[in-house]
Amino acid sequence: MSGNEAAIAAEGLGKRYRLRGSASRSLKSAALDLVTGRSRGRRDFWALRGVNFVVRRGETLGIIGANGAGKSTLLALLAGTTAPTEGRVTTRGAISSLLELGAGFHPDLTGRENVFLAGAIMGLSRRQMRARLDAVVSFAGIEPFLDQPVRHYSSGMYVRLGFAVAVEVDPDILLIDEVLAVGDADFQRKCLARMKEFKDSGKTMLIISHDLPTIGSISDRILLLEEGRVRGLGDPGEVVETYRSLSRRKTAEGRAREWGTGEVRITGVGLRDETGAVSERFRLDGALEARIAWRAAQRIENPVFGFAISDADGRVIHGSNTQIAGFALAGLEGEGRLCLRIEPLTLAAGTYLLSFSVHSADHRRNYHRLDNRFAIAVESDKTFDGCVDMHSEWRCDEE
Amino acid sequence: MLTPWKSTARSRELLLILVGRNLKIRYKNSALGFFWTLLGPLLLILIYALFLRVLRFPIRLPVLVTGIIVWQFHAMCLGDSLHAIVGNANLVKKTALPRIVFPAAMVTANLVNFLLSFAVLCIYLAIVRADFGAVYWLPVIVLSQAALCLGVSLIVSCANVFFRDTEHILSVVLLGWFFLTPVIYPISLVVEAFPRWVHVLFFLNPMTGIVTAYRGVLLSAGSGGVPFLGLSFGVAWLFLAGGLAVFQSFQARFSDEL
Numbered sequence: 001m002s003g004n005e006a007a008i009a010a011e012g013l014g015k016r017y018r019l020r021g022s023a024s025r026s027l028k029s030a031a032l033d034l035v036t037g038r039s040r041g042r043r044d045f046w047a048l049r050g051v052n053f054v055v056r057r058g059e060t061l062g063i064i065g066a067n068g069a070g071k072s073t074l075l076a077l078l079a080g081t082t083a084p085t086e087g088r089v090t091t092r093g094a095i096s097s098l099l100e101l102g103a104g105f106h107p108d109l110t111g112r113e114n115v116f117l118a119g120a121i122m123g124l125s126r127r128q129m130r131a132r133l134d135a136v137v138s139f140a141g142i143e144p145f146l147d148q149p150v151r152h153y154s155s156g157m158y159v160r161l162g163f164a165v166a167v168e169v170d171p172d173i174l175l176i177d178e179v180l181a182v183g184d185a186d187f188q189r190k191c192l193a194r195m196k197e198f199k200d201s202g203k204t205m206l207i208i209s210h211d212l213p214t215i216g217s218i219s220d221r222i223l224l225l226e227e228g229r230v231r232g233l234g235d236p237g238e239v240v241e242t243y244r245s246l247s248r249r250k251t252a253e254g255r256a257r258e259w260g261t262g263e264v265r266i267t268g269v270g271l272r273d274e275t276g277a278v279s280e281r282f283r284l285d286g287a288l289e290a291r292i293a294w295r296a297a298q299r300i301e302n303p304v305f306g307f308a309i310s311d312a313d314g315r316v317i318h319g320s321n322t323q324i325a326g327f328a329l330a331g332l333e334g335e336g337r338l339c340l341r342i343e344p345l346t347l348a349a350g351t352y353l354l355s356f357s358v359h360s361a362d363h364r365r366n367y368h369r370l371d372n373r374f375a376i377a378v379e380s381d382k383t384f385d386g387c388v389d390m391h392s393e394w395r396c397d398e399e
Numbered sequence: 400m401l402t403p404w405k406s407t408a409r410s411r412e413l414l415l416i417l418v419g420r421n422l423k424i425r426y427k428n429s430a431l432g433f434f435w436t437l438l439g440p441l442l443l444i445l446i447y448a449l450f451l452r453v454l455r456f457p458i459r460l461p462v463l464v465t466g467i468i469v470w471q472f473h474a475m476c477l478g479d480s481l482h483a484i485v486g487n488a489n490l491v492k493k494t495a496l497p498r499i500v501f502p503a504a505m506v507t508a509n510l511v512n513f514l515l516s517f518a519v520l521c522i523y524l525a526i527v528r529a530d531f532g533a534v535y536w537l538p539v540i541v542l543s544q545a546a547l548c549l550g551v552s553l554i555v556s557c558a559n560v561f562f563r564d565t566e567h568i569l570s571v572v573l574l575g576w577f578f579l580t581p582v583i584y585p586i587s588l589v590v591e592a593f594p595r596w597v598h599v600l601f602f603l604n605p606m607t608g609i610v611t612a613y614r615g616v617l618l619s620a621g622s623g624g625v626p627f628l629g630l631s632f633g634v635a636w637l638f639l640a641g642g643l644a645v646f647q648s649f650q651a652r653f654s655d656e657l
Contacts, residue, residue, distance in 0.1 A: 017655065076654070080495030083651040097493070104493030108424050113416065120412035121496050 005057045005092070007173055007204040008078060012087035013051040015073050019043040047073040048228045051087070057172075060205045062219030062236065064212065064243050066250070069225040071208045075099055075175050078206065093172025093204070096122060098162050098179060105162065107151035111142055114150055115165055122169040132168045139190070140164040160187055167194055173204045192218070216240045244377065245280060248351050252375035255314045255353060260368035264300050264332055264358045268293040269374060271354075274343070284380030284389060287343035292356060296332040302361040303332050307340055310372055311387055312351045318388075323361065346389040349380045410500055417504030421479075422511060436512055440468055440519040458585055461529050461618055466582035468520050469613050472513035473548060473606060474573060479505050480552035481559045481566055488657040498650045499643075502556045506549045514541075524617055532619040540612045543635045547605050550638030553646040560656050561649070580606040586614075602627035605635035 048070040055061050063071050076082045077089055079097040104121070105114045115136055119129035137143050140160040142153070150158060159182045166174060179191055195218060199205055209215040215222065215236075222239040224232035226246065232239040273279045274287035282288050292305065306321030322329055353372040359365060382389065426433055444464050451460055483502040484491060491498060524531070559565040579601075581589065589601055601607050608631020 082654045104490040
């Protein structure tokens with residue numbers, strides 16, 4: 001048995017769901033389908049398509065992606081609870097899974113009975129499970145409720161027991177969907193410690209999480225899904241950054257608007273950081289330089305270029321223009337470039353949207369406006385409230 | 400990969416837990432709990448005794464009660480089978496365990512219940528000095544009925560995942576099936592009133608043969624139509640084969656439909 005033996009392999013994996021107009025199918029609609037020879041109100045939806053990857057034994061693979069990207073479907077396919085529409089999955093070893101917030105518990109069974117049920121599902125005998133019961137119960141912290149039906153459990157207790165059971169049944173492969181999102185901070189710490197222990201014991205693990213820093217630190221590699229397809233697979237740092245940039249672009253797409261009369265057009269904007277490198281990531285107290293390329297269809301007198309920075313929700317944080325800055329532009333003709341430099345950048349860490357515009361001096365004519373068109377990220381180690389860093393000092397006021 | 404042996408052991412453990420749960424849930428929140436299993440058939444015998452005295456139905460009480468208790472096993476299985484998969488949605492969606500354990504556990508739980516009722520029935524029959532016949536056939540009869548129940552339950556539990564109309568259809572089918580089976584009338588009634596080819600049709604209904612066989616063994620009564628008993632038992636096992644085939648071909652889609 002070599003260390004890089006594949007524990008999980010997915011080849012051309014695809015899963016199609018049939019979406020129906022009504023929630024549940026009736027015999028009538030089925031009969032109608034049969035008679036008319038087609039499906040009414042039906043839509044095909046590929047939750048996952050063309051997914052290929054291999055997870056080596058002992059490797060921890062993180063899975064990230066926006067809601068609806070197919071993460072949970074992928075885990076369900078690996079766990080074998082649903083069958084792929086195309087392609088195939090090969091797994092080697094006993095799999096234990098915690099899918100979509102909660103284990104496969106039976107609500108009418110007590111916590112204790114469910115522990116044994118989970119053991120039976122994993123192929124462990126009653127005796128083997130009895131030996132593990134104490135560890136499960138103390139980890140989950142549900143001792144007083146052990147003989148209550150799990151339907152009476154709080155959602156936190158439910159997830160805690162689910163995680164404890166999934167880990168304690170001694171699987172070769174552990175699949176976990178978003179445990180870190182639920183439970184209190186204390187439990188999350190315990191979970192994480194237990195996952196690290198599991199990883200250190202040379203077992204294979206697949207985790208889904210929206211907690212990017214955590215998943216980035218625990219995973220050996222990360223798989224990024226977008227709309228059912230693999231967008232990245234590899235080094236956690238790189239893939240997480242790809243994902244962040246992807247979701248920034250999504251934020252901008254939702255709010256972006258381009259309009260204007262078109263006498264002058266902004267043909268391109270290049271953003272650079274203080275080192276002069278093209279980037280969409282900036283640092284607090286660093287510099288942001290925007291190189292704005294323009295083209296005028298005719299001669300335009302006294303134009304004004306403006307810019308604005310908004311937060312991810314589209315609220316303007318700061319805006320200014322050449323007129324306010326007292327930077328007079330006599331007239332535009334042909335093509336040219338204008339440079340805007342912001343330094344120091346005093347924004348808190350987060351995602352921001354940049355807008356650029358060119359309009360007449362009296363603001364009557366908007367030649368070209370790019371609203372919320374460029375998404376940038378600001379990174380910082382400094383913590384403070386709000387989105388703007390203001391220079392502030394404290395002193396004792398002695399009269 | 401699991402060895403076949405380990406896989407069977409795994410399924411047996413699962414089955415035990417699920418059967419235990421099924422039995423436990425049935426008597427949860429009831430004061431007498433488990434005793435209902437014994438009390439139920441006793442009360443049933445009492446009520447039918449009163450009913451027969453008032454209505455003068457052309458059937459002897461032991462024959463009627465035997466039919467009713469045997470039919471109850473069948474009807475309970477079919478009723479419960481609606482929820483065998485749908486009611487375990489959480490487990491079906493989140494674990495990869497073999498889906499057949501759910502209907503199998505449900506039928507097994509009902510079988511346990513039936514055997515207890517059956518014991519009460521036998522005590523009653525002994526008290527009224529019934530004429531026991533070839534009782535060594537009982538295991539075959541019980542097993543065949545369980546096979547029929549599992550076969551039909553597999554189909555019903557599967558159908559209910561895809562069509563929620565199943566529940567309504569089932570109640571009508573069960574009512575029709577009840578009257579086509581010699582439960583509240585003796586098979587001799589059919590034998591005397593109809594020609595031979597109708598007998599064949601009657602025994603195509605597996606429950607006809609099963610009820611008749613129980614009565615033949617326990618009461619040495621209603622042995623008319625014995626030549627066709629084999630037909631009923633054959634159909635019962637065919638139901639199991641058909642049910643397994645249907646279930647096998649649809650089970651992969653359960654978790655998507657639920």
